[in-house]
Amino acid sequence: MLIRIYKILIFVLCIVSSMLILLGLYQTQASYGQLDKLLVGFSRRRTFITGNGIKEHKINVTDNDKNNTQRNNQTTRKTSSIFLDYQQVLKSGNFSMNQSVNISEVRPDKCDACFPQSSYIYKNDNLCSTNNSTTQVKLLIIILTAISETHNRTTVRKTWTSISNKNTRELRYVFVLGKHAKDPTFNMRALEEAKIYGDIIIKDFMDVYNNLTLKTMSGLKWASDFCSNAKYVMKTDTDVYVNTPRLLQLIDSFKIENEIIGRCILHPTPMRNETSKYYISPVQYPHLTYPLYCIGGPGYVTTMKVVKGIVSVSPNIPFFFIEDVYVGLCNEALGYKVRSVKEFQKNKVKRTVCWLKRTIACHPLSPREIIKTWNTRC
Numbered sequence: 001m002l003i004r005i006y007k008i009l010i011f012v013l014c015i016v017s018s019m020l021i022l023l024g025l026y027q028t029q030a031s032y033g034q035l036d037k038l039l040v041g042f043s044r045r046r047t048f049i050t051g052n053g054i055k056e057h058k059i060n061v062t063d064n065d066k067n068n069t070q071r072n073n074q075t076t077r078k079t080s081s082i083f084l085d086y087q088q089v090l091k092s093g094n095f096s097m098n099q100s101v102n103i104s105e106v107r108p109d110k111c112d113a114c115f116p117q118s119s120y121i122y123k124n125d126n127l128c129s130t131n132n133s134t135t136q137v138k139l140l141i142i143i144l145t146a147i148s149e150t151h152n153r154t155t156v157r158k159t160w161t162s163i164s165n166k167n168t169r170e171l172r173y174v175f176v177l178g179k180h181a182k183d184p185t186f187n188m189r190a191l192e193e194a195k196i197y198g199d200i201i202i203k204d205f206m207d208v209y210n211n212l213t214l215k216t217m218s219g220l221k222w223a224s225d226f227c228s229n230a231k232y233v234m235k236t237d238t239d240v241y242v243n244t245p246r247l248l249q250l251i252d253s254f255k256i257e258n259e260i261i262g263r264c265i266l267h268p269t270p271m272r273n274e275t276s277k278y279y280i281s282p283v284q285y286p287h288l289t290y291p292l293y294c295i296g297g298p299g300y301v302t303t304m305k306v307v308k309g310i311v312s313v314s315p316n317i318p319f320f321f322i323e324d325v326y327v328g329l330c331n332e333a334l335g336y337k338v339r340s341v342k343e344f345q346k347n348k349v350k351r352t353v354c355w356l357k358r359t360i361a362c363h364p365l366s367p368r369e370i371i372k373t374w375n376t377r378c
């Protein structure tokens with residue numbers, strides 16, 4: 001329930017921020033902003049990409065940088081991009097320049113194995129096994145769900161994941177859970193549920209909104225460790241209707257290569273309105289723009305190769321609590337593209353059941369709407 005509310009709020013944030021961009025409210029420093037965007041892209045792409053995803057990238061904000069005005073000096077730019085970008089953020093966001101910020105606390109672009117790792121409570125490492133059958137795993141769907149949402153998982157089991165025939169077909173699916181933050185009886189129940197249905201993994205982190213990045217990355221890491229025989233991987237949520245038959249039919253025709261497809265944000269910017277509830281401070285994120293990313297509800301699809309890349313760079317990409325942006329940050333470090341595909345929808349307005357059935361993924365839907373959509377013939 002909470003997760004759903006937060007998700008709606010996050011979408012409102014996305015819409016509001018895109019509207020603000022359209023209105024040009026954050027582009028008062030257009031020329032500087034432009035320069036700085038290029039700068040960030042340049043430094044990230046040139047210094048981050050290597051075979052295994054990461055190369056040494058000097059992020060060191062020295063006191064000298066603070067006084068540096070030689071913005072056209074390539075050497076300086078490369079090593080102090082965060083600081084320069086940070087100043088642009090302060091300017092373009094019309095923050096009080098008076099705010100005192102300890103520059104060493106600004107989120108760096110890279111770190112040394114700083115991303116939090118958590119151990120398994122329930123590993124379920126056999127889920128993608130094909131035993132002796134000839135059925136290969138074409139698509140693994142990782143579904144984010146709050147530990148308390150048993151009813152919602154039941155709905156998803158009865159509807160769009162049912163064609164997996166209890167995880168024995170070319171479609172496999174897995175729910176990712178953490179630990180209940182307050183009530184341990186939820187953990188016992190989740191463990192029982194995991195044993196009964198065999199479609200759950202549980203990891204040792206608090207199952208709360210601010211840990212969704214841990215949840216997403218846990219799912220992707222599990223996929224790369226225990227389901228690497230899957231050709232494609234989708235990440236979605238329990239309040240999504242995924243038209244799995246159609247997706248399986250169309251997935252090859254999308255010709256997904258080194259990229260992520262879904263509903264992707266093309267000009268993503270952090271909310272810089274200090275009075276907003278969704279305000280992201282320059283300390284939390286010092287750049288003018290987010291990397292391109294796709295939103296996790298309705299969901300996005302990529303290849304196992306990209307998933308493995310994201311998992312392998314993630315230890316060195318510092319935690320960021322907006323999970324879709326975090327995946328975008330990892331993807332940017334790899335230099336892969338994102339592509340918006342119109343069948344991935346978020347549309348609350350003209351949502352007739354038959355319209356829903358023509359899309360591949362739509363969001364947000366209640367359990368009742370999911371069942372109705374699944375059962376209707378069009």
Ligand SMILES: *[C@@H]1O[C@H](CO)[C@@H](O)[C@H](O)[C@H]1NC(C)=O
Nearest residue numbers: 057058059060061062063108
């Ligand atoms: C940053 O630069 C200072 C001075 O050159 C150096 O002593 C320090 O080790 C550097 N830190 C990092 C993380 O590179």
Ligand SMILES: *[C@@H]1O[C@H](CO)[C@@H](O)[C@H](O)[C@H]1NC(C)=O
Nearest residue numbers: 062063064065066067068069
């Ligand atoms: C930065 O510039 C200010 C004012 O010009 C000066 O007082 C300060 O010492 C300089 N800091 C460094 C580290 O050079």
Ligand SMILES: *[C@@H]1O[C@H](CO)[C@@H](O)[C@H](O)[C@H]1NC(C)=O
Nearest residue numbers: 068070072073074075076077
């Ligand atoms: C850029 O900065 C470096 C180090 O501060 C300096 O040696 C070099 O001359 C500068 N280049 C230009 C074109 O200003």
Ligand SMILES: *[C@@H]1O[C@H](CO)[C@@H](O)[C@H](O)[C@H]1NC(C)=O
Nearest residue numbers: 025028091092093094095096
């Ligand atoms: C910044 O905000 C203040 C008040 O919040 C306003 O008076 C000022 O005009 C703004 N400056 C710019 C450049 O938008």
Ligand SMILES: *[C@@H]1O[C@H](CO)[C@@H](O)[C@H](O)[C@H]1NC(C)=O
Nearest residue numbers: 094095096097098099100101
């Ligand atoms: C400027 O900074 C000082 C010291 O941190 C603080 O007391 C003051 O309220 C700030 N002024 C404004 C307008 O933010």
Ligand SMILES: *[C@@H]1O[C@H](CO)[C@@H](O)[C@H](O)[C@H]1NC(C)=O
Nearest residue numbers: 100101102103104105106107
């Ligand atoms: C800035 O933050 C670092 C790390 O948190 C701390 O060691 C340092 O003392 C802080 N500096 C100031 C001036 O607060």
Ligand SMILES: *[C@@H]1O[C@H](CO)[C@@H](O)[C@H](O)[C@H]1NC(C)=O
Nearest residue numbers: 129130131132133134135168
């Ligand atoms: C797969 O193994 C099961 C027993 O483990 C056996 O009954 C079945 O015939 C085997 N299928 C094939 C295609 O070998």
Ligand SMILES: *[C@@H]1O[C@H](CO)[C@@H](O)[C@H](O)[C@H]1NC(C)=O
Nearest residue numbers: 126129130131133167168169
């Ligand atoms: C593979 O074998 C294991 C153990 O015999 C069984 O639990 C699992 O359901 C089988 N998986 C498939 C896809 O047949």
Ligand SMILES: *[C@@H]1O[C@H](CO)[C@@H](O)[C@H](O)[C@H]1NC(C)=O
Nearest residue numbers: 116118204205206208210211
């Ligand atoms: C998860 O979230 C909680 C509450 O916000 C926080 O205390 C905790 O450190 C986070 N991380 C893990 C691994 O649980």
Ligand SMILES: *[C@@H]1O[C@H](CO)[C@@H](O)[C@H](O)[C@H]1NC(C)=O
Nearest residue numbers: 001004149151152238239367
């Ligand atoms: C889970 O199901 C409940 C009860 O139907 C619903 O109110 C809630 O919104 C659902 N949560 C999500 C994330 O869909």
Ligand SMILES: *[C@@H]1O[C@H](CO)[C@@H](O)[C@H](O)[C@H]1NC(C)=O
Nearest residue numbers: 020025272273274275276277
């Ligand atoms: C910032 O948000 C407040 C309310 O949260 C709103 O009234 C104000 O107009 C916003 N400012 C800008 C520049 O969008």
